[in-house]
Amino acid sequence: MSAALHIGIVGCSAEGAALCYRTVCEEGARWLGPHGHPEVSLHTPSLRHYVDCLDRGDLPGVAALMLESARKLAAAGADILICPDNTIHQAFEWVRPHSPRPWLHIAEVVAEAARERGFQCLGLTGTRWLLDSEVYPQALAAQGLRWVRPAPEVRAAMGQLIMDELVRGVQQASTVQRFQGWVQDLQQQGCDAVVLGCTEIPLILNDSNSALPTLDSTRLLARAALRRALGPEPRA
Numbered sequence: 001m002s003a004a005l006h007i008g009i010v011g012c013s014a015e016g017a018a019l020c021y022r023t024v025c026e027e028g029a030r031w032l033g034p035h036g037h038p039e040v041s042l043h044t045p046s047l048r049h050y051v052d053c054l055d056r057g058d059l060p061g062v063a064a065l066m067l068e069s070a071r072k073l074a075a076a077g078a079d080i081l082i083c084p085d086n087t088i089h090q091a092f093e094w095v096r097p098h099s100p101r102p103w104l105h106i107a108e109v110v111a112e113a114a115r116e117r118g119f120q121c122l123g124l125t126g127t128r129w130l131l132d133s134e135v136y137p138q139a140l141a142a143q144g145l146r147w148v149r150p151a152p153e154v155r156a157a158m159g160q161l162i163m164d165e166l167v168r169g170v171q172q173a174s175t176v177q178r179f180q181g182w183v184q185d186l187q188q189q190g191c192d193a194v195v196l197g198c199t200e201i202p203l204i205l206n207d208s209n210s211a212l213p214t215l216d217s218t219r220l221l222a223r224a225a226l227r228r229a230l231g232p233e234p235r236a
């Protein structure tokens with residue numbers, strides 16, 4: 001195997017970044033044997049800075065924060081970059097042309113996985129900022145896939161639970177039940193899978209408790225980074 005690439009993680013919220021980091025380190029052993037994983041660096045500014053930019057619709061400001069992390073990670077030796085936060089990918093058009101290192105785009109990774117698994121119509125979940133954006137519609141359309149957004153009032157409720165609970169590591173049974181109900185609604189609207197489009201949602205929802213097959217954006221991104229860093233997945 002050639003030398004592994006150094007993965008740089010541009011963090012936003014602690015819970016999502018931690019899950020992504022953990023996945024890279026744990027699943028790297030499939031390639032490198034027990035306890036093995038590629039070199040990984042993580043940088044994140046205060047989440048408050050991102051939230052302030054999002055609240056005022058300042059996507060160039062979001063991009064500036066992402067690029068600040070990118071430059072610090074590049075200086076630390078990172079070869080490739082990933083961001084385990086769906087919402088701030090709204091700013092990606094300002095990021096990609098100025099980045100010191102190549103990126104994997106989380107929604108593009110999810111869309112490719114959905115196509116490979118044969119899904120046709122995806123239900124979207126995530127923050128209100130994400131669900132009001134074109135991040136997933138653009139990525140899914142590029143793969144010939146359809147999508148369904150929750151109703152505006154559901155987007156607001158979902159976003160509030162994410163920001164008030166999930167990004168703080170709070171996991172309540174009542175919140176799990178509400179997300180399960182929203183997924184059931186998406187199923188009734190013709191969806192055959194659901195995108196867990198907030199990197200904290202996989203902490204409470206998965207294939208075992210969801211009415212629809214799940215596309216875990218956090219772990220899919222981490223696995224895509226491992227394939228980029230280490231090459232094709234080894235045979236079991």
